Amino acid sequence: MLPIVHNPRYNAEFPADHRFPMGKFQRLAEVLMEEGLAGPGTFHVPAEAPASWIALAHDRTYVDQVFSSAVPTAIAREIGFAMTPPVATRARCASAGTLMTARLAMEHGIACNTAGGSHHARFAQGAGFCVFNDVAVAIRVLMADGAIERALVVDCDVHQGDGTAAIFANDPAVFTLSLHAEKNYPVRKVPSSLDVPLFDECDDAAYLEAVRAVVGPAMANFRPDIVFYNAGVDPHRDDRLGRLALSDEGLVERDRFVIDAVREAGIPLAGVLGGGYQRDIDSLARRHATLHRVAWEFV
Numbered sequence: 001m002l003p004i005v006h007n008p009r010y011n012a013e014f015p016a017d018h019r020f021p022m023g024k025f026q027r028l029a030e031v032l033m034e035e036g037l038a039g040p041g042t043f044h045v046p047a048e049a050p051a052s053w054i055a056l057a058h059d060r061t062y063v064d065q066v067f068s069s070a071v072p073t074a075i076a077r078e079i080g081f082a083m084t085p086p087v088a089t090r091a092r093c094a095s096a097g098t099l100m101t102a103r104l105a106m107e108h109g110i111a112c113n114t115a116g117g118s119h120h121a122r123f124a125q126g127a128g129f130c131v132f133n134d135v136a137v138a139i140r141v142l143m144a145d146g147a148i149e150r151a152l153v154v155d156c157d158v159h160q161g162d163g164t165a166a167i168f169a170n171d172p173a174v175f176t177l178s179l180h181a182e183k184n185y186p187v188r189k190v191p192s193s194l195d196v197p198l199f200d201e202c203d204d205a206a207y208l209e210a211v212r213a214v215v216g217p218a219m220a221n222f223r224p225d226i227v228f229y230n231a232g233v234d235p236h237r238d239d240r241l242g243r244l245a246l247s248d249e250g251l252v253e254r255d256r257f258v259i260d261a262v263r264e265a266g267i268p269l270a271g272v273l274g275g276g277y278q279r280d281i282d283s284l285a286r287r288h289a290t291l292h293r294v295a296w297e298f299v
């Protein structure tokens with residue numbers, strides 16, 4: 001059984017025409033049940049992360065602003081959300097969810113969240129639809145608990161993982177790897193431990209060649225205690241915000257290669273959802289389920 005983490009409160013109930021496709025989290029949970037990848041009672045349900053966990057990766061002032069719906073307008077605009085109580089709840093649940101996913105991965109070898117991968121959130125604030133950097137929070141909590149010493153982040157979301165790179169810029173215990181569209185958001189990129197910029201309209205073959213060239217060596221050289229895999233589906237050719245040209249088969253092959261490489265090395269893998277911005281929520285949710293389908297092959 002693949003441990004899958006989900007909380008209905010991942011969905012902060014935005015209007016259907018919002019630029020962020022909030023409905024995908026609920027639809028993904030339904031798709032996972034329809035496909036038999038999860039049962040109604042099999043989801044692991046995270047509670048809301050307390051401020052003390054989130055403040056291990058973020059400025060306490062910003063954390064308190066999010067918790068009390070008092071985020072300055074300029075920061076809320078950079079995030080792209082009205083910073084309401086449901087948005088705060090969603091961000092807290094997603095952070096606790098990625099931590100829960102990591103703990104389940106350490107117990108079972110592999111586990112996946114149905115949210116997470118908010119990689120644009122940096123220490124002092126959120127940005128780009130990201131409120132709290134759930135992967136950074138999970139890593140910091142696991143380190144504070146003494147559960148891990150070293151973590152590797154393999155970020156295949158099409159956008160550069162600037163927030164994660166910034167949070168861990170001076171932390172030699174965390175290796176950040178980002179494969180992304182060079183000409184895409186964010187304009188000002190923050191150097192990861194290793195960045196792999198990709199050209200516009202990059203197809204399956206070129207993309208997979210890039211993935212194969214870096215994931216194995218990063219693991220062999222860094223020898224992490226856990227890998228966080230951001231399986232964003234926004235490199236797909238139909239994505240509104242992507243700029244790359246991967247097919248559905250390309251995404252399957254990507255996920256299979258990364259998960260296989262990590263599991264063959266005997267390292268736990270925590271999968272998080274990352275970005276995906278198609279308008280058709282059903283099709284988008286099915287595409288996000290690629291991560292969970294492929295992860296099931298490794299249970």
Ligand SMILES: [Zn+2]
Binds near residue numbers: 157158159234274276
């Ligand atoms: Zn993205």
